[in-house]
Every structure is written in structure tokens, then in C-alpha cells.
Amino acid sequence: MKAILASLILFFAAEGPLADPQEEARAQDLMREIRCVACENEPISNSGSDIAADMRERVRAMVAEGQTNQEIRTWFAERYGDFVLFRPPSRGLGGFLLWGAPFIFLLAGGALAFAISRNRRSSGRVEAVAPEDSN
Template identity: 70%
Template sequence: MKLILASLLFLFAAEGQLADPDQEARAQDLMREIRCVACENEPISNSGSDIAADMRERVRTMIADGASDDEVRDWFSERYGEFVLFRPSSKGFDGLLLWGLPFILLVGGAALILAVRSRKASDANAIKPVPPEDV
């Protein structure tokens, strides 16, 4: 039994997985949050490209070295830009614009619709038909 477990562990290690299951779970979670720079709309956990394999290995190396999740995300965003993260940070003006603009547009659109409806209602009341005998 120990021989079978040792051979399975060797196979998983050969694939690049971490020996600690908790660390591997963290690495897998991070790999689902990081975008492949070659595929662009696919996480590195699902991508088959060579650069995604390198990125997966880098995530595992950093996790094994004791890096936090934020440190791993920061490392990738520094090298590849904020686009590499599926959930960009909300720091600074760019983050405020990214997360706040949809709500501002929603409120602005609602205000515009209400203003147009109000104006149509007031215009409809302002026009009075002229009786035929006055013409």
C-alpha cells in the first residue's frame, strides 16, 4: 500500500502539484483568478498554452515559498498588468472608475428616462386642440 501511495505521490509531483494539499488548493484557487496572457479570456488553470504552464508553475513556486495570495496577484499584475487578474483591484482612480462607473451610468440613465417622460407629459398637457369654429 505504501508503495502505491508513494508512486501516486511521485506522479503528482511529476505533474508539478504541491505536496501539501492545502497549498495546492490555494494554488488552484489562484490559478482560476489569473488570466492566461496568450488565451486572454481563459484562466491559467484551464489553458493549455506553454506560457500558462509557466504561470501555473510560478504560482506553485510562490505558494511553496510562503507567499500570500495578495503577493502572488501583485507579482502577476506588476509583470502583465491589471488585465491578467479576473478580479481587478479597486484601488486608486482606475479602480473607482471601473467599479463605480456602471452605477453612475445606471443612475444617470434612470434620471434621463424620468426627465424625458416628465417632459412628454408636460408637453402633452400644454397643447390644446383648437376648436373648428375658431379657425
């Protein structure tokens, strides 16, 4: 119960910068990594929206509680989805396909072009046939 009360106090009392400069610098770094859900492609550190202000305060409160950067990123991703992170985690086969598929298609297209070109060259050759002597 005390932990919940302390969290609430920190959450609502953390309206300004944190007292510890190192914690504030860490909070600022995190705020540049988290996307505002109201503004497209703008970090919460630069956004003027009300929700971004709430998100900044939540980051400061979580830093003051002693949570790690990864715990804070995970908390935001669980609530808003991976979209909220400027560097979302790559997950398994889906991440590989997203980044690897263009290269796979490029290699497959190159191999197909090579095979077609080679086939056309070999089928385009005309063999000389000796004329038959009709006499």
C-alpha cells in the same frame, strides 16, 4: 542572498504539484483566478500554452514561499496589468463611473422623458375663450 537562492530553487524545482495538499489546493484556486496572457478568457489552470505553464509554476513557487493570495495576485497584476486577473480591483472614481454610469444615464433619461411628457401635456391644453360680442 539565501532568500534569492531559495526562491530560485523553489521556482525551478516546482514543476509538479506541491507536496502539501492544502498548498496545492490554494495554488489551484489562484490558477483559476489568473487569466492566461496568450489565451483570451482562459484561466492558466486550463490553458495549454507555454506561458501558462510558466505562470502555473510561478504560482506554485510563490505559494511554497509562503506568500499570501493577495501578494501573488499583485505580483501578476504588476507584471501583466489588471487584465490578468479575472476579478480586477475597482479603483476610485474610474471604477465607480464604469459601473455606475449606466444607472446614472438611465435615471437621467427617465427624468428627461418625464419632463418632456409633462411639458407636452401642459402646452397641449387649449383654454376656452369667450367669443367677443360684435353687436
